[in-house]
Amino acid sequence: MEILLQDLRYGIRMLRTKPSFTVIVVLALAIGSAANTAIFSVVNAILLRPLPYKNADRISMIWMDNPKLVVTDWHSYPNYIDFKEQNQSYEDMAAFNDRSFQSNRYRRPGSSCRVWTTASMFSVLALSLPGHAFSEAEEEPGKDLVVVLSDGFGEDDLAATPL
Numbered sequence: 092m093e094i095l096l097q098d099l100r101y102g103i104r105m106l107r108t109k110p111s112f113t114v115i116v117v118l119a120l121a122i123g124s125a126a127n128t129a130i131f132s133v134v135n136a137i138l139l140r141p142l143p144y145k146n147a148d149r150i151s152m153i154w155m156d157n158p159k160l161v162v163t164d165w166h167s168y169p170n171y172i173d174f175k176e177q178n179q180s181y182e183d184m185a186a187f188n189d190r191s192f193q194s195n196r197y198r199r200p201g202s203s204c205r206v207w208t209t210a211s212m213f214s215v216l217a218l219s220l221p222g223h224a225f226s227e228a229e230e231e232p233g234k235d236l237v238v239v240l241s242d243g244f245g246e247d248d249l250a251a252t253p254l
Contacts, residue, residue, distance in 0.1 A: 153174065185208060188207045210225050
């Protein structure tokens with residue numbers, strides 16, 4: 092312990108005698124600490140923290156490469172129907188496609204996110220919604236489209252009262 096204290100005192104004396112070196116050392120430690128904190132925050136948010144859904148460890152995503160599409164890889168609705176009919180591995184399946192868009196908000200301008208999804212998405216994620224979501228009968232071709240709005244979108248963009 093005595094040797095450690097002697098080394099510490101010697102290091103502090105050396106840092107006092109060379110202020111430019113001291114500034115470089117302190118900046119290097121600060122940048123290293125900030126980078127370490129930022130990387131851990133990203134890793135924690137993406138890899139370590141579980142998804143906010145019931146049985147999140149049992150949810151998976153199926154991707155399909157489509158080199159003709161430049162924007163993103165996604166399944167067509169007929170492919171989803173084929174996957175669902177031939178499914179032998181999953182309890183249930185759902186399809187979705189998300190896009191952000193600019194909205195003309197009543198209270199403030201901004202960007203919103205819309206998700207096109209099948210009715211089974213709510214059961215796959217074990218989400219219970221107040222009011223009426225939509226059923227598989229309503230997603231058949233030729234039926235009217237059904238919209239499910241978040242509370243925030245309804246209150247901010249449509250000036251609706253919460254349920």
